[in-house]
Amino acid sequence: MENTENLVARLCAQRDLTDEEFHALLVTDRWDAQLVEAADRVRRAHYGVDVYIRGLIEFTNYCKNNCYYCGIRRDNRNAVRYRLTQAQILACCAEGYALGFRTFVLQGGEDPYFTDDRLCAIVAAIRKNHPDCAITLSVGERTHESYQRLFDAGADRYLLRHETADFTHYGRLHPAELSAENRQRCLFDLKAIGYQVGSGFMVGSPYQTTENLIADLRFLQKLQPDMIGIGPYITHAETPFAGQKSGSLELTLRLVSILRLMFPYALIPATTALGTIHPEGREMGLKAGANVVMPNLSPTDVRKLYALYENKICTGEEAAQCIGCLSRRVENAGYRVVTARGDVKKA
Ligand code: 5AD
Numbered sequence: 001m002e003n004t005e006n007l008v009a010r011l012c013a014q015r016d017l018t019d020e021e022f023h024a025l026l027v028t029d030r031w032d033a034q035l036v037e038a039a040d041r042v043r044r045a046h047y048g049v050d051v052y053i054r055g056l057i058e059f060t061n062y063c064k065n066n067c068y069y070c071g072i073r074r075d076n077r078n079a080v081r082y083r084l085t086q087a088q089i090l091a092c093c094a095e096g097y098a099l100g101f102r103t104f105v106l107q108g109g110e111d112p113y114f115t116d117d118r119l120c121a122i123v124a125a126i127r128k129n130h131p132d133c134a135i136t137l138s139v140g141e142r143t144h145e146s147y148q149r150l151f152d153a154g155a156d157r158y159l160l161r162h163e164t165a166d167f168t169h170y171g172r173l174h175p176a177e178l179s180a181e182n183r184q185r186c187l188f189d190l191k192a193i194g195y196q197v198g199s200g201f202m203v204g205s206p207y208q209t210t211e212n213l214i215a216d217l218r219f220l221q222k223l224q225p226d227m228i229g230i231g232p233y234i235t236h237a238e239t240p241f242a243g244q245k246s247g248s249l250e251l252t253l254r255l256v257s258i259l260r261l262m263f264p265y266a267l268i269p270a271t272t273a274l275g276t277i278h279p280e281g282r283e284m285g286l287k288a289g290a291n292v293v294m295p296n297l298s299p300t301d302v303r304k305l306y307a308l309y310e311n312k313i314c315t316g317e318e319a320a321q322c323i324g325c326l327s328r329r330v331e332n333a334g335y336r337v338v339t340a341r342g343d344v345k346k347a
């Protein structure tokens with residue numbers, strides 16, 4: 001490999017590297033300081049010090065799937081299940097609106113109760129109550145027709161992590177009824193319909209190799225998403241992966257910086273998982289190039305129940321406390337929370 005000293009400079013200039021060069025960047029901490037410095041420069045050039053806030057409403061933890069890593073998988077009989085009513089969801093949005101949120105993210109397991117009719121009714125009601133807000137859905141794999149109906153009802157954005165781009169690795173994280181192929185089909189359907197699309201992956205998931213991570217970067221280059229969410233894999237005792245190691249803070253931050261340099265315009269959250277593996281994980285994520293945070297707007301009594309992984313933060317606070325806490329954290333990191341829809345700034 002020629003010119004290893006200029007790896008970061010070349011990633012900045014080209015927004016791309018060879019597989020061999022990405023490999024070199026990923027396996028050591030040698031370029032981390034340079035990566036963070038460059039990523040912060042690029043984020044400031046595109047977004048200044050602005051950090052967008054998204055009000056996260058975890059509206060159901062029922063799930064028909066059985067992903068090996070996830071705490072709300074259907075075979076976890078010890079999970080206490082809940083689903084919010086339409087009235088409860090609208091109340092969360094109204095509270096969020098008063099607190100300054102202009103994006104609501106409705107996230108849930110793949111819960112068959114939420115048929116297209118029910119979910120469209122909820123989306124349409126939020127659209128009617130809050131015409132100036134963005135509505136983001138994160139409800140998993142559905143048909144093209146379903147995505148179209150939800151879009152027509154008023155949804156603007158959709159979050160669906162590809163989880164891992166490598167088909168074999170995907171097969172080791174999910175039971176046979178789920179496929180990387182369908183996952184990726186969903187993402188391209190969502191784009192074709194006109195959603196602002198978010199994808200992403202877990203860092204340090206069981207069996208993940210450096211080659212897998214490079215495949216994730218290549219998949220994102222193909223998809224060209226508007227939003228990219230990554231966080232460390234965190235183990236959960238009531239899953240088949242109990243006892244597996246969690247992903248690392250350092251590698252996650254390194255990837256946040258690499259993603260910022262590859263996708264300067266992207267909306268990249270400092271995720272709750274990052275804040276869970278380290279008390280200042282989200283602040284470090286912001287300094288490494290992230291520009292979005294997602295405070296929890298779910299009712300306090302259900303927060304602990306939406307446990308994808310162990311020791312999740314922000315489960316005890318009221319919405320107002322959570323946004324206050326997070327705004328202070330953003331400011332301490334040197335940035336500023338803005339009250340705006342925060343649409344992607346694609347050149
Ligand atoms: N650790 C970290 N992230 C997880 N997710 C699911 N389970 C875990 C876990 N154990 C992530 C997945 C999913 C998103 C909502 O949460 O990437 O897409």
Ligand code: FES
Pocket residue numbers: 295296313314317321322323325326
């Ligand atoms: Fe949610 Fe601190 S950010 S409680």
